[in-house]
Amino acid sequence: MALEAAAYWLLLRGRRRRAREVLFFPSRVTCVEGLLAAAAGPGPTLQCACPLPHGESALGRLVGLLLTTRRSLELCLFAFSSPQLGRAVLLLHRRGVRVRVVTDADYMVLAGSQVGRLRKAGIQVRHDQDEGYMHHKFAIIDKKVVITGSLNWTTQAIQTNRENVLIMEDADCVKVFLAEFEKLWENYNPASYIFFPEEKQVPKKNKCSLAIEKPFNK
Amino acid sequence: MALEAAAYWLLLRGRRRRAREVLFFPSRVTCVEGLLAAAAGPGPTLQCACPLPHGESALGRLVGLLLTTRRSLELCLFAFSSPQLGRAVLLLHRRGVRVRVVTDADYMVLAGSQVGRLRKAGIQVRHDQDEGYMHHKFAIIDKKVVITGSLNWTTQAIQTNRENVLIMEDADCVKVFLAEFEKLWENYNPASYIFFPEEKQVPKKNKCSLAIEKPFNK
Numbered sequence: 001m002a003l004e005a006a007a008y009w010l011l012l013r014g015r016r017r018r019a020r021e022v023l024f025f026p027s028r029v030t031c032v033e034g035l036l037a038a039a040a041g042p043g044p045t046l047q048c049a050c051p052l053p054h055g056e057s058a059l060g061r062l063v064g065l066l067l068t069t070r071r072s073l074e075l076c077l078f079a080f081s082s083p084q085l086g087r088a089v090l091l092l093h094r095r096g097v098r099v100r101v102v103t104d105a106d107y108m109v110l111a112g113s114q115v116g117r118l119r120k121a122g123i124q125v126r127h128d129q130d131e132g133y134m135h136h137k138f139a140i141i142d143k144k145v146v147i148t149g150s151l152n153w154t155t156q157a158i159q160t161n162r163e164n165v166l167i168m169e170d171a172d173c174v175k176v177f178l179a180e181f182e183k184l185w186e187n188y189n190p191a192s193y194i195f196f197p198e199e200k201q202v203p204k205k206n207k208c209s210l211a212i213e214k215p216f217n218k
Numbered sequence: 219m220a221l222e223a224a225a226y227w228l229l230l231r232g233r234r235r236r237a238r239e240v241l242f243f244p245s246r247v248t249c250v251e252g253l254l255a256a257a258a259g260p261g262p263t264l265q266c267a268c269p270l271p272h273g274e275s276a277l278g279r280l281v282g283l284l285l286t287t288r289r290s291l292e293l294c295l296f297a298f299s300s301p302q303l304g305r306a307v308l309l310l311h312r313r314g315v316r317v318r319v320v321t322d323a324d325y326m327v328l329a330g331s332q333v334g335r336l337r338k339a340g341i342q343v344r345h346d347q348d349e350g351y352m353h354h355k356f357a358i359i360d361k362k363v364v365i366t367g368s369l370n371w372t373t374q375a376i377q378t379n380r381e382n383v384l385i386m387e388d389a390d391c392v393k394v395f396l397a398e399f400e401k402l403w404e405n406y407n408p409a410s411y412i413f414f415p416e417e418k419q420v421p422k423k424n425k426c427s428l429a430i431e432k433p434f435n436k
Contacts, residue, residue: 132378160350
């Protein structure tokens with residue numbers, strides 16, 4: 001009863017250019033080929049014949065929103081394994097968008113992670129070296145829109161968890177989230193990485209057994 | 219360098235009664251005895267002599283905000299093990315606030331969880347029976363303020379993780395988050411609980427090894 005595709009959203013526009021939108025998950029996985037093809041450039045309209053549903057969904061809305069990026073995309077994500085969202089980010093990179101990723105050191109190396117694909121494509125990625133987790137799940141589009149909430153960008157979270165994503169076109173919120181991103185970006189500068197953990201002065205982060213046995217759950 | 223108490227917040231008030239505030243974590247753990255004593259009722263001002271710091275912090279701000287609740291508090295939390303936040307919720311319950319909790323079935327039973335304490339005190343708690351996780355981390359105060367973000371209400375998340383919490387006094391946002399809460403509240407009605415998992419028709423949720431070995435991480 002509770003696992004139906006419960007995508008539900010509301011678009012709210014204030015008078016002072018403050019758009020807010022809330023997406024709830026789980027969402028059914030819909031085909032995003034049409035969205036990606038349209039974002040890739042002019043060409044014949046794609047009539048995808050794959051067996052996935054082709055209607056609206058919270059996932060489709062998130063992919064569609066990402067693909068509106070024109071200049072810059074900051075991603076600050078604990079876990080990123082959704083192939084659909086990964087493809088959207090790669091497409092933006094190829095289109096010339098400046099993409100920067102901050103992520104968690106433990107989760108970025110798991111099987112299924114999109115982070116390796118992004119790095120191979122030339123996208124800059126920085127990760128924590130802290131005792132705790134880099135647990136944010138936010139994105140900033142063109143320094144104009146903040147996407148935040150409980151959702152890790154993983155297929156399990158999208159398809160099976162109860163999650164929320166808040167989308168805000170709000171200069172004040174962008175400012176504080178961007179400041180947090182820039183702070184982490186500097187803190188996680190590779191120049192300060194410690195490549196030999198035995199020399200670390202701080203306690204080593206406990207490895208997460210979940211991360212090995214059942215990745216991308218939280 | 220990155221584990222300092224990085225509480226940082228900004229209070230933004232719009233013309234249309236739209237207050238927004240962002241808290242960033244990790245936060246140092248500060249003494250909240252003064253806040254709790256003040257909220258418990260009139261009496262001599264508490265001059266706590268405990269060794270914890272007594273200044274401001276993101277945790278203190280969150281506790282203080284919770285303690286402003288007068289009528290109703292909806293909590294929709296994946297993991298709840300922070301003793302300070304637990305005490306604040308218990309105090310509200312004793313003060314006559316209608317507290318309702320929706321949580322995740324796997325995480326509510328872990329050592330350190332506050333959920334058992336809340337139930338023993340008479341607070342209504344309902345939990346998921348889904349394949350996925352009830353992964354929300356939001357609260358609604360007096361049907362006027364929404365608190366949401368990446369933060370699980372756990373000591374590890376508060377003290378060591380990179381997290382954000384967004385606080386919004388916004389009727390439109392309250393409306394959609396409250397609708398989500400009410401939907402889950404009905405879906406998780408105990409009348410529909412299945413107490414004998416062997417009779418379940420849906421696949422049993424995989425137990426989370428992390429939950430046993432290293433609770434309250436995500």
